[in-house]
Amino acid sequence: MSDNQNLLAGQRRALILDEVRRRGGVRVSELTRMLRVSDMTVRRDLDALARQGMLEKVHGGAVPVPEGRTHEPGFEAKSALETSAKYAIARAAAGFAAPGGAVALSGGTTTYAVAQQLVEVAELTVVTNSVRVADVFHTAPRPAEGGPARPATVVLTGGVRTPSDALVGPVADAAIAALHFDVLFLGVHGLSEGAGLSTPNLAEAETNRHFIRSARRVVLVADHTKWGVTGLSSFAALEQVDVLVTDSGLEPEARRVLAERVPELIIADAEEE
Incomplete structure (x- = not known):
């Protein structure tokens, strides 16, 4: 990577995380060669990632953090992972929201990326249990006079906040159960043939069930x-x-x-964007 020395810190750390996850561990000397930065820069990056719980430092390098079925990374930790893929996915998914429609977004960094695309869709009613997603719409630039309309209504459910900044529990569940959405944009912790869609958080699982029941279409x-x-x-x-x-x-x-079990499978290729 001939221009890695010009990467921003966040981009560089995302590359480090990807390398650690892909290889199961990496040495500082290998990262300095790959990124074309100093030993001190790499060690600062590893220190920052370790403080966020995204990797574990070992002598001379770093290894992945052991993750059990109940481990739930925080929003910042997940934000640095697979960023180009998330934004390619978000651009493809946003096309399912029609102007004037009612949409819901669950918590997660990929739904956060979807929200950033949906601010351009006129007159949406948005329901979300994600503090981060709500902030995207609340901080979006207001339209100039005579310009295109922006999402008119944002409803943030109440509830108890999770490490990924989602609101869950009975209050959130009751709010969602009383509503009906054209489209639900749903994030997920895990996806498998046997277990289907899963999460480490029991309360979040129940809140997601309510989201699915209230949606005409689940994306x-x-x-x-x-x-x-x-x-x-x-x-x-x-x-x-x-x-x-x-x-x-x-x-x-x-x-x-x-493809055999989901009616529509869309592959968004970040390299073609």
Whole structure:
């Protein structure tokens, strides 16, 4: 990578995380050569990533953090992963929202990316249990006089906040159960043939069930790294998804399984964007 020395810190750290996850561990000396930066820069990046719980430092390098079925990374930790895939997925998924429609977005960094695309869709009513997603719409530039309309209504459910900044629990569930959406944009922690859609958080699983029941169409947004991951609690079968938008990193066997069980499978290729 001839221009890695020009990368921003966030981009550089995302590359480090990808390398650690892909190889199961990496040495500082290898990262300095790959990124064309100093040993001190790499060590600062590793320190920052370790503080966020995204990797574990070992002598001379770093390894992935062991993740059980109940481990739930925070929003910032997940934001740095698969960023180009998430935004390609978001651009493809946003086309399912029609002007004037009612849409719901669950918590997650991929639905956050979808929200950034939906601010351009006129007169949406948006329901979300994600503090981050709500902020996207609340901080969007107001339209100039005579300009295109922006989403008119944002409803943020109440509830108890999770590490990924989603609001869950009985208050959120009651609010969602009383509403009806044209489209639900749904994020997921894990996706597998046996367990379907799953999450490490029991309360979030129940809230997601309410989202699915209230939606006319379920659009699942999940990058390829979610396949084969199983969280503590399953909340939906693959067949309950109407559309899955993922990225080109999804392996052929997974595509075959998903194509047989999900009515519409969309592969968004970040390299073509």
